[in-house]
Amino acid sequence: MRRDQQLSRPGGRRRGLAAVAAGGLACTLLALPVATAPSAWAADSCESIALDTEPGEPPEENEVGDRLRLDDVHAWLEARGLGLGDGTQVAVVAGGVKPVPGLPVVPTASSLVGREIEMYEGTALAGLVAGGEEEGLQVGVAPGAEVLDARIMDSFAGGEGGLYDFNATATVAMLGALATTDVDVVAMPFPLPDSPELQRAVRTLLDRDVIVVAAAGDRPQAEEEPLAEDYLESEGEGETEAPSGFSPREDAVADAFPAGYDHPLLLSVSSTAFSGDPQQFVLPNSGIDLVAPTEGAVTFALNDTLCVLDTPGSAWATGTIAGVLALVRSAHPDDTPRQVVARVLETATGGEDPAPGNRLSGRGVVQPFQAVTAALRPARDGEVASSQSRDRTEAAPVPQDDPDLLAGTRRNAVWWGLLGGGALLVAVVVRPLVTRRRG
Structure with a gap:
C-alpha cells in the first residue's frame, strides 16, 4: 500500500471557506436524486420520515447486506468466538444520532446533546455502522461496535435550499475532543470547509492512530445549490463532454476536505450506484480509495422504525466502510490501525484500475468477507509485500463445514x-x- 506518510494536499483549485462549507454539506446532505428502486425496497425512504411519522411498511430485505455477505462474515466470526466489531468505537460526525432500539449510542461532550434531533442523516449513518437485527433483517455491518454521537450541527438554518446550521468552530472543538477519547474510527459523512484549524484537528486524530473515513462528495442536483457552477454541468467552454453529459475532467479532490488528502489512516470513500450512471449521484474524485454499495440499504429512521436509503451517497459509504473496519479489528485484534486499513484496501475488488486514482471507484468495492478472512500479512506500517498480492477479481469462498471423512x-x-x-x-x-x- 503506497500512501504518503504525511497529510498532504494534492494540486487543485482553492475555494473560499463559505463556498466549500455550504457546497460540501449540500452535496452530501441535501436532497438526493430520485431513483427507481426495485419493488423489494418498497418501504419508506429514510429522508421522508420525521419524528412523528406514522410507521409504514417495513423493508422486505436488505439488499446491500446481501451484497456485502454480512451473514457469511458474521457466521465466520461467531464460529471462531470472535466479536462483530466488539470493542471498537466509531464516532459519527453529523447532526446527531437518535438512540433507537437495537443501536447502542454514547453521547459526547457537545453543547448540542439533549436537544431534539431534526436531521435523519446521523441516525441513518449510525445504523449502517452498528445496527442490530430488526424485523428479521440484519441492519448494521458491525452490530457489536459502539457508536459515539459526535454532533456538530443542530438543525436546518432555514432559507431557500435548506442549508444546515454548520459551525466550523464547533467542528474543530468536537474533533479535538474525540482525539482525547478511545475512539478507533471517525466517520465524516460530508466534506468540511478547509481551514488551518480543521487541518490541525484532523491531523491530530491521524497522529493518534485514529482511522478517519471521509466522504468524497455527492453531486448537487439543482442550479441554486452550492458547487452547481462546477459540478452540475460540464466545466469550461469547448471542453468535450463524456457520453453521460458530465465533464471527463471532473475531479472534486481539491474541494473535499478531508477526503482530498493522502494519509495511510485516511480513507476517502464513495458509493456505487444500481440505478444509472454513478456520476448522477457522486462526484468523481481522484482521491477515492474504495467504494461501497449503499442504494437500498436498510437502516434506522427518526421514528424508531426501519427505512431504506433509496439513492446512493458517499455519506452512507462512510458508515458501511467504518463498520467493515470494526469487523476486521475483531478478526485481527493484534493488528495496528494501518494493518487494518491495508486489509480492507488490498481485498477490494471490481475497480477499473487496481491502483488509487480512479475517480469513481479507486481500488474497487469493499469486500467484508475477504477483508476478514484473507491470508494477508501486512507489516506493522501497513505495507503489503508484492508476493501477497491477490487476484482482485477472485471472490472469497463461502464458509465450508469441516470435511466429513x-x-x-x-x-x-x-x-x-x-x-x-x-x-x-x-x-x-x-x-x-x-x-x-x-x-
Whole structure:
C-alpha cells in the first residue's frame, strides 16, 4: 500500500471557506436524486420520515447486506468466538444520532446533546455502522461496535435550499475532543470547509492512530445549490463532454476536505450506484480509495422504525466502510490501525484500475468477507509485500463445514442399499408370475 506518510494536499483549485462549507454539506446532505428502486425496497425512504411519522411498511430485505455477505462474515466470526466489531468505537460526525432500539449510542461532550434531533442523516449513518437485527433483517455491518454521537450541527438554518446550521468552530472543538477519547474510527459523512484549524484537528486524530473515513462528495442536483457552477454541468467552454453529459475532467479532490488528502489512516470513500450512471449521484474524485454499495440499504429512521436509503451517497459509504473496519479489528485484534486499513484496501475488488486514482471507484468495492478472512500479512506500517498480492477479481469462498471423512462410505452404503432394495422388490413382484407360469 503506497500512501504518503504525511497529510498532504494534492494540486487543485482553492475555494473560499463559505463556498466549500455550504457546497460540501449540500452535496452530501441535501436532497438526493430520485431513483427507481426495485419493488423489494418498497418501504419508506429514510429522508421522508420525521419524528412523528406514522410507521409504514417495513423493508422486505436488505439488499446491500446481501451484497456485502454480512451473514457469511458474521457466521465466520461467531464460529471462531470472535466479536462483530466488539470493542471498537466509531464516532459519527453529523447532526446527531437518535438512540433507537437495537443501536447502542454514547453521547459526547457537545453543547448540542439533549436537544431534539431534526436531521435523519446521523441516525441513518449510525445504523449502517452498528445496527442490530430488526424485523428479521440484519441492519448494521458491525452490530457489536459502539457508536459515539459526535454532533456538530443542530438543525436546518432555514432559507431557500435548506442549508444546515454548520459551525466550523464547533467542528474543530468536537474533533479535538474525540482525539482525547478511545475512539478507533471517525466517520465524516460530508466534506468540511478547509481551514488551518480543521487541518490541525484532523491531523491530530491521524497522529493518534485514529482511522478517519471521509466522504468524497455527492453531486448537487439543482442550479441554486452550492458547487452547481462546477459540478452540475460540464466545466469550461469547448471542453468535450463524456457520453453521460458530465465533464471527463471532473475531479472534486481539491474541494473535499478531508477526503482530498493522502494519509495511510485516511480513507476517502464513495458509493456505487444500481440505478444509472454513478456520476448522477457522486462526484468523481481522484482521491477515492474504495467504494461501497449503499442504494437500498436498510437502516434506522427518526421514528424508531426501519427505512431504506433509496439513492446512493458517499455519506452512507462512510458508515458501511467504518463498520467493515470494526469487523476486521475483531478478526485481527493484534493488528495496528494501518494493518487494518491495508486489509480492507488490498481485498477490494471490481475497480477499473487496481491502483488509487480512479475517480469513481479507486481500488474497487469493499469486500467484508475477504477483508476478514484473507491470508494477508501486512507489516506493522501497513505495507503489503508484492508476493501477497491477490487476484482482485477472485471472490472469497463461502464458509465450508469441516470435511466429513466418512461421507464417501455413507454415500456408497446408501447406493448399495437402494440397489439391493430394488432387486428385492423386483423379485417379490416377478416370483408369483413365474410360479403361475410353471404351474
